[in-house]
Amino acid sequence: MRPRDGAFAVAAMLLTTLLATMAAAPPTLVAGTETKLPASLAQWYKPHNKRHVWLHTMFALRRELQAVREYAGEGDKAHLRRWAERFDQHYRRLPRMVPEWSDELDLELLDELNERIKHDDFKGVLRASDRLERDCRSCHRQYQALTALTHRWPRFDRLRIADGGQDRPHSDFKDELTKVVNRIKIATEDQRWPVAEQSLIALRKKLQYLGESCTECHRDTAPRERILGSETEHGLEQLQQALKQKNGKTAGRRLGTVAVKACARCHAVHRLLSETRRWLSD
Numbered sequence: 001m002r003p004r005d006g007a008f009a010v011a012a013m014l015l016t017t018l019l020a021t022m023a024a025a026p027p028t029l030v031a032g033t034e035t036k037l038p039a040s041l042a043q044w045y046k047p048h049n050k051r052h053v054w055l056h057t058m059f060a061l062r063r064e065l066q067a068v069r070e071y072a073g074e075g076d077k078a079h080l081r082r083w084a085e086r087f088d089q090h091y092r093r094l095p096r097m098v099p100e101w102s103d104e105l106d107l108e109l110l111d112e113l114n115e116r117i118k119h120d121d122f123k124g125v126l127r128a129s130d131r132l133e134r135d136c137r138s139c140h141r142q143y144q145a146l147t148a149l150t151h152r153w154p155r156f157d158r159l160r161i162a163d164g165g166q167d168r169p170h171s172d173f174k175d176e177l178t179k180v181v182n183r184i185k186i187a188t189e190d191q192r193w194p195v196a197e198q199s200l201i202a203l204r205k206k207l208q209y210l211g212e213s214c215t216e217c218h219r220d221t222a223p224r225e226r227i228l229g230s231e232t233e234h235g236l237e238q239l240q241q242a243l244k245q246k247n248g249k250t251a252g253r254r255l256g257t258v259a260v261k262a263c264a265r266c267h268a269v270h271r272l273l274s275e276t277r278r279w280l281s282d
């Protein structure tokens, strides 16, 4: 899967939505355990479809409803009608796309909106569209975050890392990577400097292999540079110097910095969402 520009903002927003939902849920009702997505939704997403059709229909609906409201506010009949027609077409498509969600959609309310437009009742148009927007929100509260995670967030549990000569599942690779980081920490505390330095060499190799896997999803080099680029490289250099000087305290601090830059930053973007996705859908 190729991430698109702006998807990060979506991911961040999604996470906020999710956390808010979780915080609001009563303790006995854990988000996700009672909400399931309809099977017919999948056909409107990759890989079953060339585009994320459901999402793009949604973007169209929001734009069209905005135009309807703004032209109704201005009393501009011609433009109002043009956009209302497009809104009508897209909205009626929804229950055909996902029949399981028919109850979430109020076609009578849509008829009423069209009726108000026919009579140039601009205040009535605004009232009807207020009510339609309430329906939009009610479906979103229940299904939006879950849909984005399930159908648009890539699966890291299928990712494999070329670890030197060996092709490993991502989670096995991570177990090894964590052990190498801790081996440096343990050896530093016990002042076994050669072991610490050898382990640092191993860590650098593994980070290089990990960095080569970024292109599975990112076409550009900026994401890799941000997390495994010169800043992390600088941290690793400083760690190496501290180990050479046999300065355990400084080495410990520098290892911590590397872990924040190379591991925690990347986890904040990818891991939280991946694990939430698994928790919700598997």
Ligand code: HEC
Binding pocket: 156, 157, 170, 171, 172, 174, 175, 177, 178, 181, 210, 227, 259, 262, 263, 264, 266, 267, 270, 271, 274, 275
């Ligand atoms: C792509 C950026 C990225 C970087 C860089 C990264 N991780 Fe991860 N890590 C992930 C993701 C994503 C997951 C969750 C995988 C999943 O959901 O299957 C994960 C999961 C893990 C896990 C749990 C393994 C499991 O069983 O799923 C450990 C442990 C871990 N990472 C350690 C590290 C350490 C240590 C570093 C730094 C030295 C690091 N990671 C750097 C993305 C990253």
Ligand code: HEC
Binding pocket: 010, 052, 054, 055, 058, 059, 061, 062, 065, 101, 104, 105, 132, 133, 135, 136, 137, 139, 140, 143, 144, 145, 147, 148, 151, 152
């Ligand atoms: C039957 C359920 C349902 C109804 C009704 C519904 N939506 Fe959605 N909408 C969704 C789902 C599910 C998503 C998440 C899609 C995704 O992220 O891939 C979504 C996402 C969106 C988004 C994308 C939000 C973003 O910034 O990422 C917009 C815009 C949107 N809907 C507009 C509307 C409007 C406007 C209406 C009412 C006229 C509406 N939707 C009614 C289910 C619904």
Ligand code: HEC
Binding pocket: 002, 003, 004, 005, 006, 007, 008, 009, 011, 153, 154, 155, 156, 159, 210, 211, 213, 214, 215, 216, 217, 218, 222, 223, 224, 225, 226, 227, 228, 266, 269, 270
């Ligand atoms: C399985 C797919 C996948 C892999 C592998 C992956 N990423 Fe990402 N990453 C994403 C998605 C999806 C986003 C959301 C934003 C986007 O689409 O760019 C993202 C966002 C990011 C961002 C924030 C937005 C940006 O473009 O700067 C950074 C930084 C990043 N990834 C770094 C990495 C690094 C470093 C690696 C390799 C160690 C990596 N990613 C591997 C899927 C992936």
